[in-house]
Amino acid sequence: MSKILAPNTAAPEFKLYVTADQSLSLSELKGKPVIIAFYPADWSPVCGDQMALLNAVLPEFRKFKAELLGISVDSVWSHDAFAKDRNLHFPLLADFEPKGKIAKQYGAYREHEGCCERALFVIDKNGIITWSYLSPVAENPGADGILEALEALPQ
Template identity: 55%
Template sequence: MAELPRSGDPAPEFTLPSAPEASITLGDLRGRPVVLAFYPADFSPVCSDQMALYQAVKPEFDRYDAVVLGISVDGVWCHRAFADSRNLRFPLLSDFEPKGEVARAYGSFDAITGEALRTLFVLDRDGKVFWSEVSPPGVNPGADGILAALDAMAAATAGAAPGGSA
């Protein structure tokens, strides 16, 4: 498995299904901050709380124009049932076939359980890793780290381009 990409590394590219007839390509999101939330399994208690929290916090993520993507090895129909059960309205990507390929590319696959690790990445507008955090499977990381990273990124952008609109 690849190592966890570090700050400043280009985030590995991927295209993954987000629904039975739709997919999302990371490269298409250039120009916007992207939050990748790898998580072990649909419907598990901690993952359910974590994804429900991100839905509740979505208006805050929107203020940064950030795209939030959940990623697990569950299939698209499972994702749909999970999203319906929790009223999730942001994309859940299915790293199902080849199983965990994207999670592996992000150093975020647990070969023992066959699930993704609970890893957060915040990518900058150029698709580079700005911040990441690996949490123990049983700990819900919350959203404070993501928002602090988005703040720091906005501040760095503003500093690098004085007078810019960032």
């Protein structure tokens, strides 16, 4: 398993495509807590459940003014189809070219399989990682850890 970035580390900056002509950078979200969910792939059954669950908990995340981002190595076109199929209401970012570049910086890349780990990060409004969790790849880590991490942020 990878060694993911630990709390009290500055979250590496990134700028990734969300759609074919729209990109999003972490620094654009400064001032708000950010939740990053790295996941192995669109369409694989466990991811589907994980993303569906995170999607359902979105209203609760918003109470903390937190932004949720999903990141995998899939392309924007795959993300688009996946998000539409599952009615996801948060951005999926494509760590597609160079493949896995951002996941590697977070220690959340599986070299052998060429996909992201299933790893969660909570980043505070100043861009510092306050909580991170690496889940067994086949296991949906739920959302309780994220909520506890958001609660622990100074208001």
